[in-house]
Amino acid sequence: MMDSVDRAIINRLQGGFPVSDHPYREAADHLGISEAELIQRLEQMLEKRQLSRFGPLYNAERLGGGLSLCAMSIPEEDFERVAEQVNAFSEVAHNYARDHRLNMWFVLATETPTRIESVLAEIEDVTGYRVYNMPKKEEFFVGLKFEV
Amino acid sequence: MVLSDADRSLVAEIQGGLPLSSHPYAKVGERIGMEEQEVIERITRLQDEGIIKRLGIVVRHHELGYTANAMVVWDVPDEHLDEVGGKLGSESCVTLCYQRPRRLPEWPYNLFSMIHGKDRQRVLNYIDAIIESCGLEGIPHKVLFSGRRFKQRGARYQ
Structure with missing residues (x-):
């Protein structure tokens, strides 16, 4: 099941993700957990299919589609x-x-x-x-x- | 904006997700022959120009317990569309709000909103609350709950 850390990750990282050389570390700092823990929890939530993906949401029309x-x-x-x-x-x-x-x-x-x-x-x-x-x-x- | 070939290969490379490792943008760059810094600059620009609407977690709302999903459609007089659309879009339980064409006579509705909730009763309560807070009592609407979901995937880009 999802605990409070998973929920905090979902609530925070739906709003954006840093575009920098250490983005997971930056995001983890804000959440008060380690980079390794953030990555591991994301992997698990993806595996359990609670997340559709961790990446971009595109504007199809602006991409020419x-x-x-x-x-x-x-x-x-x-x-x-x-x-x-x-x-x-x-x-x-x-x-x-x-x-x-x-x-x-x-x-x-x-x-x-x-x-x-x-x-x-x-x-x-x-x-x-x-x-x-x-x-x-x-x-x-x-x-x-x-x-x- | 016209996308360059480099932008297109980047868009295609990350569409399925970012690598889950310390330097994800360096890893993306390795795969498409780009320096980390260039990947970072291009992604930042794609975000600024609205081609990437959002970067981060994309949830499967059904799996998070949002099992009731209603498309609530409204037949709004054209002259009030901007006002009503703006109000509806600012309600926190409305996740999408679009104007679409009517298809008369079968389909008189021109404003589409999506409302998700953990069960149908909660969604219906949200709708009642929205009608009151936005003053939509005089606007015909229809609630279309989803039944089965046959297919869910994102769009794919080459």
Whole structure:
């Protein structure tokens, strides 16, 4: 289980990590633990898959890629088949079932913005269902930080 | 900003994570033929320019006990969008807040927010509190809890 040191690490290092020649030592100093302990705890939390990764969170659009949120309305009896077909696309980053008539929601991340439309067309082709494309128009907040 | 080839190889090298060792940037540099100092300068610049939104821990919220995840969508009159988006985005339990296009007639909602919590009731309580504190009583909204998660991975860059 996670103890108070793990929680302090998670809460602090979601907010940033030093970019310097001794970053782990610097971060460890702030947390009041040794560099070796910080590294070991990060390794363990990664291993237990409590952390997705320890590294950068990129802005896909600024990297020149395409990104969009897409939704589909799939009848229950076809849901499994369509989920498999959609997830088979490497451009589908994550996919959630949600409780609405539009019941399948996935994020599409492509190498170029123009690829979004063509991947959507391919998905419609393969599945036989319409895809509602809802790209971001304006960003009011991205925190994605979780207190533990 | 146009990324150079050197930036691109750096972006690709660290996308899966930083090395867990005393001098991670030196190690990254060794792998792509760059001095430690150059790696540090380039990463700093990528952060300044917003290409790296954040560096550090990226959590798996589900595994941390945030098992209830709701996409709360709002049908906000266009002229009030900036105001409402700004208010919603500053609420501490809102982790993402974006304007997206309506898809009429099926989908009238234009403001999307994500709210995570340890169970559904808590998320619903957060939403009630937000409606009150932001004065959103007159704005139609819908709560879409997630059911199964089929796939979760970050985007990949070449």
